[in-house]
Amino acid sequence: MKACIVTGGASGIGLATTRVLLDEGWKVAVCDRDESALCEAARALASANVSWHRVDITNEASVQAMVAQIVTRDGGIAGLVNSAGIGIAKRFFDTSANDMRRMFEINVVGSFIVAKAAAIAMRDAGQRGAIVNLTSTAGQRGNLERSAYGSAKGAVIVLTQVMAVELASIGIRVNAVSPGPVATPLVDAMHTPEMRTRWTALTPQHRYAQPHEIATAIAFLLDDVKAGFITGHVLNVDGGLLGAGLME
Ligand code: NAD
Numbered sequence: 441m442k443a444c445i446v447t448g449g450a451s452g453i454g455l456a457t458t459r460v461l462l463d464e465g466w467k468v469a470v471c472d473r474d475e476s477a478l479c480e481a482a483r484a485l486a487s488a489n490v491s492w493h494r495v496d497i498t499n500e501a502s503v504q505a506m507v508a509q510i511v512t513r514d515g516g517i518a519g520l521v522n523s524a525g526i527g528i529a530k531r532f533f534d535t536s537a538n539d540m541r542r543m544f545e546i547n548v549v550g551s552f553i554v555a556k557a558a559a560i561a562m563r564d565a566g567q568r569g570a571i572v573n574l575t576s577t578a579g580q581r582g583n584l585e586r587s588a589y590g591s592a593k594g595a596v597i598v599l600t601q602v603m604a605v606e607l608a609s610i611g612i613r614v615n616a617v618s619p620g621p622v623a624t625p626l627v628d629a630m631h632t633p634e635m636r637t638r639w640t641a642l643t644p645q646h647r648y649a650q651p652h653e654i655a656t657a658i659a660f661l662l663d664d665v666k667a668g669f670i671t672g673h674v675l676n677v678d679g680g681l682l683g684a685g686l687m688e
Contacts, residue, residue, distance in 0.1 A: 441489070443467040443510060444519030444662065447497050447554055450477035452624030453574065453658075454523035456651035460659045462487055466519065469510045471495045471503075471554075473524075497524050497550035500557075507557040516565045519662045520558040522551040522573045527630045529585040543592040551596060555603060559612055568611040570662045573600050575616045577678050597674055604672030613671040615661045620678030622649040642687070644680030653677065 444461055448454035449470030458468050458481075467489045472478050473496040482492050491513065495502045510517055525547045528539055555571055562569035578586040579593025596616060603614040621627060621639045627648070631639070640646055657677045661667050676682050 441465060441467050441514075442518035443469060443514035443516065444521065445469045445471060445507075445510065445517060445554065445558060446521045446523060447471045447550075448524030448574075449521075450474055450481045452523075452626055453619070453622060453651045453654045454521065455481055456655035457521050457523060457658050458485065458490065460652070460655040461519075461662070462489055464659055464663075466662075467491075467514050469493060469506070469514070469517075471497065471506060471524070473497070497522075497554050498545055500553050503553050503557050507561050511561050511565070516567050517558050517561045518567060518569050520555060520569070520571045521658055521662070522554055522571070523658075524550060524554075525574060525626070527589050527626050529630050529635070530588065531585055532587045535587050539588045540591075543588040544595065547589075547592040548595045548599065552599060555599075555614075559603070559607060562612055563610050568664060569613075570664065570667075571603065571612065571614045572658045572661050573614070573616045575600070575618045575674060577618055577620050577676065577681050580618065580674075580682060600674070601672045608671060613661075613664075613667070615667075615670060615672070616674045617654060617658050617661065618674050618676045618678065618682075619649060619654045620676075620681040622651055622654055624651055642681060642684070643678070644684050644687070647679065649677065649679060 444466045446454050449458045450472035469491045471493045493506045495506050575596045576593040578590040600616040
């Protein structure tokens with residue numbers, strides 16, 4: 441049974457991904473900084489194939505200790521889903537340097553820290569592996585109120601592409617999933633009713649995604665049989681948002 445780390449796995453897209461991966465026969469190591477969300481998720485899932493790790497992904501020593509523990513427990517790591525992330529919606533003139541630092545610290549530096557620790561474990565075990573990073577449609581297009589969040593998610597795309605190039609020769613694939621709006625706690629906190637109306641109108645499918653719909657795309661990219669020749673790719677799972685041009 442192969443092991444996969446899911447960061448941010450106590451909520452939203454990460455939690456839905458944990459469920460899908462368990463169904464597909466993976467062992468899952470869920471990592472999140474939110475203890476009460478972890479406890480709630482552990483109660484809801486109650487599977488012998490999940491381990492729960494209260495870790496902040498920006499703390500490199502804690503991440504390295506978690507990876508070492510998972511390698512010992514599960515005999516190696518074959519997958520990583522970098523879903524831990526935070527959002528912010530602020531106009532450019534209202535965005536502070538600290539907002540910008542916070543977005544990059546968690547969404548970019550944190551994802552980098554976990555990806556590096558997991559890739560070292562895969563490399564040292566001589567094991568093939570797959571990594572999926574969570575970016576966003578906001579990381580690919582200009583948009584209102586996304587100078588901090590959007591630029592951090594744009595950086596995640598380039599990190600994904602550079603990792604894909606550098607790690608291909610040791611059998612590690614690295615891809616990104618780019619959701620449009622998804623009904624999760626992050627969006628509940630970030631989207632005002634006006635924003636919801638705008639996003640729903642702009643999306644050709646005229647709705648928000650359910651977390652499960654993002655999770656199945658992530659699971660596809662992790663699968664070496666189905667996606668073995670896919671690396672450095674950004675998979676939009678956005679109800680047609682980025683494909684759309686002018687709409688009524
Ligand atoms: P969510 O808030 O439901 O879940 C994110 C989880 O990450 C939370 O449990 C939180 O505790 C955890 N987390 C945050 N910072 C952490 C840290 N430093 N260390 C460890 N855990 C941390 O959010 P979600 O909507 O499921 O988003 C998951 C990912 O998908 C994020 O990277 C987000 O930017 C991206 N995304 C979401 C949407 C959307 O519409 N929901 C759209 C595009 C991209």
